[in-house]
Amino acid sequence: MSSPTDFLDAARALLGPRGFTDDPELIDPWLTDWRGRFSGRALGLASPATTTEVAALVRLCAEHGVPIVPQGGNSGMSGGATPDPSGTAIILSLRRMDMIREIDPLARQVTCEAGVVLQRLHEEAEKYRLRFPLTLGGKGSATIGGLISTNAGGTQVLRHGTMRAQVLGLEAVLADGSVLDSLTPLKKDNRGFDLKQLLIGSEGTLGIVTAANLRLLPEIGGRVVAWAGLPSISAARQLLLHFEKVAGDSLEGFEVLPAHCLASVLAHLPDARPPLAGQHAWHALIELVAPADGAEQLATNAETMLATALEQELLEDAVIASNEGQAEAFWQLRDAIAPAERAIGPAMQHDISVPVAKMARFVEEAAPDIEQKFPGTTAVGFGHLGDGNIHFHVLAPKGAVRGEWEASEGKVISAYVHDLVTQFGGSISAEHGIGQMKRDELGRLGDPVALALMRSIKQALDPNGLLNPGKLVPLAQEGASP
Amino acid sequence: MSSPTDFLDAARALLGPRGFTDDPELIDPWLTDWRGRFSGRALGLASPATTTEVAALVRLCAEHGVPIVPQGGNSGMSGGATPDPSGTAIILSLRRMDMIREIDPLARQVTCEAGVVLQRLHEEAEKYRLRFPLTLGGKGSATIGGLISTNAGGTQVLRHGTMRAQVLGLEAVLADGSVLDSLTPLKKDNRGFDLKQLLIGSEGTLGIVTAANLRLLPEIGGRVVAWAGLPSISAARQLLLHFEKVAGDSLEGFEVLPAHCLASVLAHLPDARPPLAGQHAWHALIELVAPADGAEQLATNAETMLATALEQELLEDAVIASNEGQAEAFWQLRDAIAPAERAIGPAMQHDISVPVAKMARFVEEAAPDIEQKFPGTTAVGFGHLGDGNIHFHVLAPKGAVRGEWEASEGKVISAYVHDLVTQFGGSISAEHGIGQMKRDELGRLGDPVALALMRSIKQALDPNGLLNPGKLVPLAQEGASP
Numbered sequence: 001m002s003s004p005t006d007f008l009d010a011a012r013a014l015l016g017p018r019g020f021t022d023d024p025e026l027i028d029p030w031l032t033d034w035r036g037r038f039s040g041r042a043l044g045l046a047s048p049a050t051t052t053e054v055a056a057l058v059r060l061c062a063e064h065g066v067p068i069v070p071q072g073g074n075s076g077m078s079g080g081a082t083p084d085p086s087g088t089a090i091i092l093s094l095r096r097m098d099m100i101r102e103i104d105p106l107a108r109q110v111t112c113e114a115g116v117v118l119q120r121l122h123e124e125a126e127k128y129r130l131r132f133p134l135t136l137g138g139k140g141s142a143t144i145g146g147l148i149s150t151n152a153g154g155t156q157v158l159r160h161g162t163m164r165a166q167v168l169g170l171e172a173v174l175a176d177g178s179v180l181d182s183l184t185p186l187k188k189d190n191r192g193f194d195l196k197q198l199l200i201g202s203e204g205t206l207g208i209v210t211a212a213n214l215r216l217l218p219e220i221g222g223r224v225v226a227w228a229g230l231p232s233i234s235a236a237r238q239l240l241l242h243f244e245k246v247a248g249d250s251l252e253g254f255e256v257l258p259a260h261c262l263a264s265v266l267a268h269l270p271d272a273r274p275p276l277a278g279q280h281a282w283h284a285l286i287e288l289v290a291p292a293d294g295a296e297q298l299a300t301n302a303e304t305m306l307a308t309a310l311e312q313e314l315l316e317d318a319v320i321a322s323n324e325g326q327a328e329a330f331w332q333l334r335d336a337i338a339p340a341e342r343a344i345g346p347a348m349q350h351d352i353s354v355p356v357a358k359m360a361r362f363v364e365e366a367a368p369d370i371e372q373k374f375p376g377t378t379a380v381g382f383g384h385l386g387d388g389n390i391h392f393h394v395l396a397p398k399g400a401v402r403g404e405w406e407a408s409e410g411k412v413i414s415a416y417v418h419d420l421v422t423q424f425g426g427s428i429s430a431e432h433g434i435g436q437m438k439r440d441e442l443g444r445l446g447d448p449v450a451l452a453l454m455r456s457i458k459q460a461l462d463p464n465g466l467l468n469p470g471k472l473v474p475l476a477q478e479g480a481s482p
Numbered sequence: 483m484s485s486p487t488d489f490l491d492a493a494r495a496l497l498g499p500r501g502f503t504d505d506p507e508l509i510d511p512w513l514t515d516w517r518g519r520f521s522g523r524a525l526g527l528a529s530p531a532t533t534t535e536v537a538a539l540v541r542l543c544a545e546h547g548v549p550i551v552p553q554g555g556n557s558g559m560s561g562g563a564t565p566d567p568s569g570t571a572i573i574l575s576l577r578r579m580d581m582i583r584e585i586d587p588l589a590r591q592v593t594c595e596a597g598v599v600l601q602r603l604h605e606e607a608e609k610y611r612l613r614f615p616l617t618l619g620g621k622g623s624a625t626i627g628g629l630i631s632t633n634a635g636g637t638q639v640l641r642h643g644t645m646r647a648q649v650l651g652l653e654a655v656l657a658d659g660s661v662l663d664s665l666t667p668l669k670k671d672n673r674g675f676d677l678k679q680l681l682i683g684s685e686g687t688l689g690i691v692t693a694a695n696l697r698l699l700p701e702i703g704g705r706v707v708a709w710a711g712l713p714s715i716s717a718a719r720q721l722l723l724h725f726e727k728v729a730g731d732s733l734e735g736f737e738v739l740p741a742h743c744l745a746s747v748l749a750h751l752p753d754a755r756p757p758l759a760g761q762h763a764w765h766a767l768i769e770l771v772a773p774a775d776g777a778e779q780l781a782t783n784a785e786t787m788l789a790t791a792l793e794q795e796l797l798e799d800a801v802i803a804s805n806e807g808q809a810e811a812f813w814q815l816r817d818a819i820a821p822a823e824r825a826i827g828p829a830m831q832h833d834i835s836v837p838v839a840k841m842a843r844f845v846e847e848a849a850p851d852i853e854q855k856f857p858g859t860t861a862v863g864f865g866h867l868g869d870g871n872i873h874f875h876v877l878a879p880k881g882a883v884r885g886e887w888e889a890s891e892g893k894v895i896s897a898y899v900h901d902l903v904t905q906f907g908g909s910i911s912a913e914h915g916i917g918q919m920k921r922d923e924l925g926r927l928g929d930p931v932a933l934a935l936m937r938s939i940k941q942a943l944d945p946n947g948l949l950n951p952g953k954l955v956p957l958a959q960e961g962a963s964p
Contacts, residue, residue, distance in 0.1 A: 153672075190913055197679035
């Protein structure tokens with residue numbers, strides 16, 4: 001390996017002053033993930049402007065044995081875009097690659113670069129009376145490249161699938177600097193292994209996504225957002241089955257939360273009001289969408305659907321948002337759960353999934369089990385019932401010290417939650433990915449056959465272990481940088 | 483390597499007389515693909531009854547260096563399940579593994595083994611008022627394992643996607659005999675690379691699919707099948723855009739055929755009648771489906787949609803099938819094209835795709851170009867316009883000798899067609915796969931970066947090259963059996 005100075009000179013020469021810096025002040029904001037849980041150091045920050053520049057940089061890194069940490073909006077949940085403390089790696093920011101190369105409104109497709117921010121994509125699509133059917137809390141910072149690399153989820157997965165379902169074509173730079181161009185979308189293409197599927201969700205460990213062709217959908221004609229009070233999460237499951245049956249494709253979101261979460265949010269947001277007058281053990285937030293010209297029909301249908309559910313005793317009470325402002329307010333109650341719970345005190349947050357049919361049972365059994373095993377804790381599960389995806393938070397006992405508790409009892413609790421979810425045939429990472437946060441847990445609990453396969457693939461595609469080392473693949477560091 | 487006798491004895495001991503045979507009479511029917519285009523020899527025919535037996539057999543083959551050719555219904559289109567002439571490989575038939583392990587009607591999921599025949603799956607789903615949304619001509623023989631391994635398409639891809647979109651979970655035996663079990667369907671699971679995606683469409687070269695969890699949909703309430711006469715394939719594209727807009731999710735199929743195909747079918751099927759009285763250069767077959775209770779509404783809507791299309795001069799004439807019998811008759815006209823064209827004389831048949839927006843232009847330009855370049859030939863394109871998937875047939879000049887023509891001029895024509903489709907950014911295999919038939923063409927025309935990646939993955943997952951050698955991956959044979 002050559003000296004870092006040689007590499008830095010070469011990188012500067014390659015990318016110019018806008019494209020590469022080793023100025024600590026400029027690098028510093030990108031060394032820590034947005035939640036402040038992971039921090040590292042870096043040799044430099046590369047911000048190439050084109051795919052050609054990314055490819056040349058990757059070749060340069062390969063020559064010099066310099067590891068690469070790809071980074072989009074730096075708003076990931078698992079530390080997947082944060083370098084390790086060694087300071088040997090560079091951060092490769094894709095943020096400068098933010099061109100929307102083409103929108104084809106007839107084919108309903110958009111080709112955009114990795115650095116395009118999700119919210120901007122939404123806005124661009126709207127101009128054509130189209131929509132991109134994936135959204136999430138971090139839409140103001142999350143980039144298309146990051147969303148693809150983590151196979152991001154969000155609140156519309158029930159109907160439209162995760163990021164994987166939106167990607168029609170992909171462009172990526174591989175470990176040797178070659179460019180895989182499968183951007184042209186073909187609805188049917190059976191020329192061998194579907195390589196783009198391998199890159200989606202691989203968190204930058206197999207290649208660096210530089211652009212993608214994404215599907216768009218017609219804009220919606222309107223939506224109905226309803227709030228229902230329920231006696232239990234099992235009842236929520238029954239209500240979901242009811243809506244799947246009667247609402248069909250118009251059912252776009254189905255979120256559940258326990259009374260505890262609603263109370264936390266109401267305490268946290270001074271202007272928030274409870275949607276229903278009475279007390280309910282559980283709540284469901286339901287979103288239905290109508291095609292163009294179908295808004296009135298949907299409003300009528302939605303009332304019938306809720307009335308039938310009430311008759312069948314599938315819910316205790318329900319209300320339909322009377323206007324778009326109220327609909328937004330309902331969603332705000334849902335979106336504010338995480339910050340509201342965080343404000344109460346330290347908590348371990350788990351992004352887990354189980355088969356949809358088992359989700360109610362999991363929450364009903366796991367929550368009291370944990371509260372009993374770890375006295376003083378409060379366990380709450382909320383989230384995407386229709387996807388079997390629970391955000392399962394365990395709040396620390398009163399008086400626990402932030403920072404200390406997470407590293408001691410919190411860690412034990414997380415391992416216990418992961419054990420439970422594995423027993424249920426579930427996943428320790430539903431939508432947030434593995435990154436560095438869950439890598440060791442994946443190594444501990446993952447299927448050994450799947451892990452061996454992942455290691456083989458990682459070794460084959462990145463033999464020198466320079467692509468996002470230490471992330472995602474447990475023990476991948478064994479074969480890392482020579 | 484040990485002697486074949488050692489292996490045969492061990493295989494017999496492992497699987498018993500029902501599970502393994504080297505009787506040439508019993509093997510013979512499986513040595514040739516159903517269209518009689520590829521033929522080979524085999525050391526034996528294994529028919530394991532369980533995943534455990536498949537795994538043990540694969541381990542045994544690995545020990546003895548015996549290549550394995552997995553086979554389902556032996557109704558593939560590209561020779562992917564036919565052994566080579568060396569006689570060193572065994573055929574591994576999955577047909578005995580035909581259990582439907584579980585149907586979960588609430589979750590709308592079915593877990594079935596690789597040997598389950600597609601038609602049986604349809605029938606099983608119907609018992610629960612559900613349906614499996616993929617069908618194709620060979621449904622009476624095609625197995626789930628084969629459909630997954632080739633990522634099969636069919637006539638419902640427009641709305642429901644290829645086989646890939648139906649697979650929620652997978653069980654497969656890998657080259658070392660280990661079993662990858664990702665059968666449990668999780669709607670969200672971000673624990674690293676999506677390994678099942680790699681196996682889907684890999685034609686048995688990376689692993690042997692033994693079971694799958696598949697999605698089911700609610701049964702339909704009814705369908706409307708319409709036939710339209712059109713001046714051109716460009717007009718068909720406009721009509722498709724119209725239906726995508728006004729029919730939305732109820733549009734389930736949109737097939738196109740030129741006058742030549744219809745004439746061939748009418749000549750071939752004595753009882754068939756033309757759906758329309760007049761002459762039209764092109765025809766479209768349109769299927770719309772209704773949800774439960776929506777049949778009447780759909781029938782009304784369909785009439786309006788066609789009337790609007792007529793007003794807007796998007797079609798010349800149209801008729802709606804007046805009953806299910808007539809609907810079937812319309813579909814029969816479409817399904818009989820391939821046999822009807824074959825009856826005329828020798829033809830080169832190409833299963834290709836281009837971006838949907840370019841399909842009309844491709845057919846309009848390629849057909850006359852080929853007829854001019856190869857005098858006496860007739861070029862016809864028909865198929866799944868909504869998917870950009872054309873079955874592009876070039877019929878031999880009159881008097882051409884079957885068998886001879888295909889191997890001489892026919893071969894040159896195919897290479898020419900593949901060159902053209904590549905220039906259009908398309909695929910030389912839309913839905914039939916690569917197998918042995920198109921392996922060299924994929925090597926010639928495939929993106930070198932993608933090919934290198936495929937070879938790395940093949941080498942990593944099957945280092946001794948024992949899984950379906952000579953299929954799919956160009957030059958994979960370089961690293962084959964030691």
